[in-house]
Amino acid sequence: MNPITCAGVHFGYRHAPVVRGVDLAVRPGELVALLGTNGAGKTTTMDLLLGQRRPDAGTIRVLGRDPCADRRRLTAEVGVLPQESGCAPGLTVAETVRLWLRLHGRRDVHRATAALLTEVELTHRADLRAGRLSGGERRRLDLAVALTGRPRLLLLDEPTTGLDPQSRAHTWALLRALREQGVTILLTTHYLEEAEALADRIAIMDAGRVVFTGTLDEAGGPGSLATTFHRIAGQPR
Numbered sequence: 001m002n003p004i005t006c007a008g009v010h011f012g013y014r015h016a017p018v019v020r021g022v023d024l025a026v027r028p029g030e031l032v033a034l035l036g037t038n039g040a041g042k043t044t045t046m047d048l049l050l051g052q053r054r055p056d057a058g059t060i061r062v063l064g065r066d067p068c069a070d071r072r073r074l075t076a077e078v079g080v081l082p083q084e085s086g087c088a089p090g091l092t093v094a095e096t097v098r099l100w101l102r103l104h105g106r107r108d109v110h111r112a113t114a115a116l117l118t119e120v121e122l123t124h125r126a127d128l129r130a131g132r133l134s135g136g137e138r139r140r141l142d143l144a145v146a147l148t149g150r151p152r153l154l155l156l157d158e159p160t161t162g163l164d165p166q167s168r169a170h171t172w173a174l175l176r177a178l179r180e181q182g183v184t185i186l187l188t189t190h191y192l193e194e195a196e197a198l199a200d201r202i203a204i205m206d207a208g209r210v211v212f213t214g215t216l217d218e219a220g221g222p223g224s225l226a227t228t229f230h231r232i233a234g235q236p237r
């Protein structure tokens with residue numbers, strides 16, 4: 001069973017179609033990078049996968065479930081990093097992670113907090129309030145939160161936006177390690193080099209449709225993704 005399947009998914013606001021027949025399959029254990037110009041419909045697709053929006057047509061299955069019908073179960077099983085941070089600004093970094101670990105019913109809260117903060121390189125910020133973190137640090141806290149339930153599926157909306165090159169490289173290493181542990185990952189990104197560095201397969205969205213899915217080789221090989229992307233995405237229509 002594929003952890004994610006979308007077949008003929010449509011969604012729109014009133015008379016403005018946003019997602020216009022998305023077909024997408026993410027296979028077990030693979031990392032798929034979803035690319036697309038601003039407004040292509042990537043975040044909306046993520047929202048649909050999380051059951052935060054109901055499709056007007058088509059079928060979505062996440063871990064075999066209908067996300068609208070089984071939203072609660074999926075919240076427990078899927079690690080989510082939203083485009084906008086959901087962390088409470090008044091809680092410290094450590095308090096935030098502990099809270100989410102407890103919500104997921106974890107018993108080893110103190111040990112797991114220390115381990116997660118090490119993984120996202122925020123140990124030195126453990127006692128700082130989330131509202132005082134830099135943009136890149138907050139992104140890393142969001143990633144730690146996404147990992148608190150030890151998910152087998154991760155949905156990451158622009159996980160490295162705002163990160164400096166060193167932190168980005170560290171996050172890439174963490175995501176590779178998670179994939180090696182068998183975690184399936186769907187992430188959106190505007191960094192073509194991120195897709196080249198990480199993805200088993202690339203999906204390109206344009207104007208509400210997935211217009212390309214394939215490996216990096218199928219997209220033209222290393223260094224050619226930009227050419228492919230600009231050829232098929234964001235053209236006036």
Ligand SMILES: Nc1ncnc2c1ncn2[C@@H]1O[C@H](COP(=O)(O)OP(=O)(O)OP(=O)(O)O)[C@@H](O)[C@H]1O
Pocket residue numbers: 013016018036037038039040041042043044045
């Ligand atoms: N509540 C809303 N009402 C009307 N249109 C909306 C609403 N929310 C989003 N949209 C529109 O839906 C389209 C797709 O937005 P979405 O956030 O999914 O794009 P995206 O591919 O994630 O873009 P970005 O790369 O900029 O994050 C955009 O044109 C946006 O303006």
